Amino acid sequence: MTEILTRDAVDVVLREFFRDRIGRADPLAEHYALLWRRLERSSTGGKRLRPRLLLDAHRAFGDPHPDDAAVAAAAFELLHTALLLHDDVIDRDVSRRGRPNLPAEFAADATGAGRSPGAAASWGDASGILGGDLLLSATYSLVARVRPAVRADLAELVDEHLFRAAAGEHDDVAFGLGITSATSENVMRMMAHKTAGYSFTAPLQAGAMLAGAGERAAAELERVGTALGVLYQVRDDLLGVFGDVRTGKSTSGDLRQGKRTLLVAFAEGHPRWLAVRHLWGDPQLDAAGARALREALVASGARDAMTGLLDAQRQQAVETIGGSTLPAALRHELTGLAGTLAERAS
Numbered sequence: 001m002t003e004i005l006t007r008d009a010v011d012v013v014l015r016e017f018f019r020d021r022i023g024r025a026d027p028l029a030e031h032y033a034l035l036w037r038r039l040e041r042s043s044t045g046g047k048r049l050r051p052r053l054l055l056d057a058h059r060a061f062g063d064p065h066p067d068d069a070a071v072a073a074a075a076f077e078l079l080h081t082a083l084l085l086h087d088d089v090i091d092r093d094v095s096r097r098g099r100p101n102l103p104a105e106f107a108a109d110a111t112g113a114g115r116s117p118g119a120a121a122s123w124g125d126a127s128g129i130l131g132g133d134l135l136l137s138a139t140y141s142l143v144a145r146v147r148p149a150v151r152a153d154l155a156e157l158v159d160e161h162l163f164r165a166a167a168g169e170h171d172d173v174a175f176g177l178g179i180t181s182a183t184s185e186n187v188m189r190m191m192a193h194k195t196a197g198y199s200f201t202a203p204l205q206a207g208a209m210l211a212g213a214g215e216r217a218a219a220e221l222e223r224v225g226t227a228l229g230v231l232y233q234v235r236d237d238l239l240g241v242f243g244d245v246r247t248g249k250s251t252s253g254d255l256r257q258g259k260r261t262l263l264v265a266f267a268e269g270h271p272r273w274l275a276v277r278h279l280w281g282d283p284q285l286d287a288a289g290a291r292a293l294r295e296a297l298v299a300s301g302a303r304d305a306m307t308g309l310l311d312a313q314r315q316q317a318v319e320t321i322g323g324s325t326l327p328a329a330l331r332h333e334l335t336g337l338a339g340t341l342a343e344r345a346s
Contacts, residue, residue, distance in 0.1 A: 009070035010070050010074050012070070014040075039131050042084070042096070043078065043081045043135075046077075048077065050077060050199060055069055055070075055073055057208045058210055060330035061208055061213045061330075064211055065210060071143075071145045071146055072207075072210060078142065079135070082131075083132070083169075083198070085128045085129075085135070086129065086132040088128060091253075091259075092257070101128075102124075105124075106126075106128075146210070150210055153209060154210070157202055161197040165197060168190045168195070171190040171194070172259075175187070176259065176281075182260035182265055187261065187265055188262070191229065196225060200228045201222050201229065205222065224317070227320045230313055231314055231338060235310055235341055238310065241254055241294060242294065252285060252290045255281075255293050258280050262306060263302050270300035273296045273297070276289075276293055280293055313342075314342040318339075
């Protein structure tokens, strides 16, 4: 019950935050207030993974200053939403969590008002970029509310992992454009920077920091967070192609975008993949083409290789957690999370 009440406190922080922003936006412009209402909706419906990790770590180390923990957890949720918005613009995605995303909604508004396809796309992109920028700024606004004794350290932690996330995103784009070689080593590095840092390591370290856990805990949580984050991304890349009805995620988007994942890296050079590789990255990829690519990924052994990596990464994460000196309750929670992250229906 304590856990539920604590997470409810995060929702209270977010509701009050968006109520304030929407109220401030209303007098400025109708479309600006609409942007804020859609930003609020974009921040709902997710798993609240990052707040959960922060709160679990904070509680394991004694749960002092619960108000600070709730505010910091809300800040990480805003950071996550901001990066998703920017990622959708970069990747030209039009859906998120099984529904049109914010850029797609604004583009549809413009189309309905009679604007050209190009103008509608520009309106959608501008709205997504500005929305992400606003939530990045808001992340630091919430961080500024925590008590002065830890405020600067928390801001530095957020800044460091945002810095790494941008490096990972830049890598991801570079792979897609052929600017940087998407070797297995480079893709693993991208995973650690783009996903593991801000999604796992940073919220765990933030929770421990707010509880005064010290440098040893921070170092152990760095290793644990990286292992969990890479595990998460390996599974996500599998689901992005082979799917799981529970995710609401498109199973053609990664193939249509020509996304450079380990799955593709494992398939490179195999005759079955070479025979259909021209379809990969085709913006007009249809269901038959996507099916041909999936079949080639299976025939080349790439899916089996990814499944083996998923199992190995889960084991590594469990061993890293078990070998740490973190509180027993936190080790239990994180071990369970590793199992959940490795679940797959493909």
